[in-house]
Amino acid sequence: MSDTAKNGLSRYITAKDVKRSAIMAVWFMFLTFPIMVIKVNTVTDTVEWRWFNMLIIGVASFILSHVWKLMIDRREGRMADAVSSSVIVEKKTLRDRMEEKPMIKKVGSLVILVIAVLFPIVTGMYQTSIMITALLYVVLALGLNIIVGLGGLLVLGYIVFYGVGAYTYALLNYHFGLNFWLALPLGGIFAMIIGILIAIPVLRLRGDYLAIVTLAFGEIFRIVMENWNGLSFGPSGIANIPRPTLFGLDFSIQQSTTLTYYVIVIFVIITIFIVRRLEDSRLGRAWVAMREDEIAGEAMGIDMWKTKLAAFALSTFWAGVAGVIFAGKTTFINPASFTMWESILVLCMVVLGGMGSIPGVISGALIITLLPEYLRAFSELRMLIFGAVLVLVMVFKPEGMIPAIRQKYEFKGITGNKNKGDK
């Protein structure tokens, strides 16, 4: 059924395509006219007309439009092939091959681990600090993934729980001198309690409604923190939060940063391990049922209420712990760190990386945090490139960069010879 001639480069470019691309080019020339062509010289009060720029944009959009069309066609061709072949021949991806050879997987994990351990030693403090931020987002994304990816509940305003963790450490330290290590679990527990309190009234909601309500809670948190000066010191925030140290020793900033880095690395590893375990557990199965069809799950005797609450509780715990580490890293927090934009960014990481997929979510988080960082060289175009990358990934890989492998929940008896990939 599949003939490769119809997709791919051998496809003829028709007059219609040319027309389409030409229209596209004109449209882009028009759109970019004010910024790319007109330039007002404020010193001499004259207007420069940079017509050459317009030409470049026209040609570039014409070519890009063709490339775009070709890629879309190829993708659709592939999908059509997949649908038309009645026997589903599964293509082996790199990852499938990795699953087959656990050796590669083990060696790969080891290499990543070694790189992670050596990172702060090889690179400087600046890089380490960036990496800490990136890893904090990895933890946040993995945490949100529990609700969104595994549980199938759309929650915005997740950053609230990160904020709760951060404020827990900052305030307990300010008032009672509590140290970082004690704050770590407390921040998680506090965030979890708030998470459960918020979850109870909203658990009856689904989909868009849940998203809107949690979004509202996110804003309420920020507004309360900005205005309740007695508690949170308002927009001026809390400064001089101590960095983590060991055994009561005095650490230099560099030493503290390195320590924070290792703390977050260990925490990422623990997170991955626990999320893996959760996926394979009964609770994980209940989440699958909840995501797929809540009423059917209920009819099978799954307690949906507990299942949802568990997703909320676990997910918010991670955010809380990450918040404590954040406060310890920056030594200063104020409500501006916990805006809606942050919540949306974390959600982007989960969706872009691949909902429910641990490697996907991790790479989503790393790319979204590190890409803008390393694009600083292109300062002006930074956000533009970033946006373009997001759009491209969503068009060509709508299930995320590394989609979840569908978990196989089968008793050995049902399928007989098929084993579950080793975990």
Place this chain on the structure above:
Amino acid sequence: MLKIEKLETYYGNIQALKGIDIEVSEGEIVTLIGANGAGKTTTLMSISGVVPPRSGKILLNGEDITGKAPDEIVPMGLIQVPEGRRIFPDLTVSENLDMGAFLRKDDAQIKRDVEYVFELFPILSERRNQRGGTLSGGEQQMLAISRALMAKPRILLLDEPSLGLAPIIVQQIFDIVKKINEEQKTTVFLVEQNANLALKTAHKGYVMETGRITMADTCENLLKNDEVQKAYLGM
């Protein structure tokens, strides 16, 4: 086995069930027929605990289960096949069956039960690794029933298994429901719009109109009844 007394259920201010009485004895197939919107689905949802009733009583083997949650009722052997099948679309046939056995831990027996449902519906065995969402309507209904069987029901509640299916498939499914009833001694409470076939399959029947039971009799008598013939059998 199942006894319902003066059951009243509301959706907000709308009263969907206006005090109904139903009795299902052990080993029987009992059917509940009625027009669209009569409240048949609501009756099932109330029994299985998905939509809690406002008043009245539901007794399962003498035990009061009114207001209990589904996760408490399912282990007691009362399983519902919801209206519209509600297969888990992204899970394979085997995985769907496995979800049906969610509350069970007797792996060996579960394995045998899987073999049993594959015997009942050989087509499912062929499709065991196919995703539920890609099955045909008939196959999905078979899977929905099989999934419920995996929970080891002593009483099975079926909500319109004939919905949107070709007559030949409907006949096949009803035959198997009968078979399950005979072989496994599973009591069946069958909600149907297809009154003709339902009354021919079941032992006893109830007729429901806008939240009330208007008739209750053996199926034989109901099939002969003038009003039933006119309103539900199109004669």
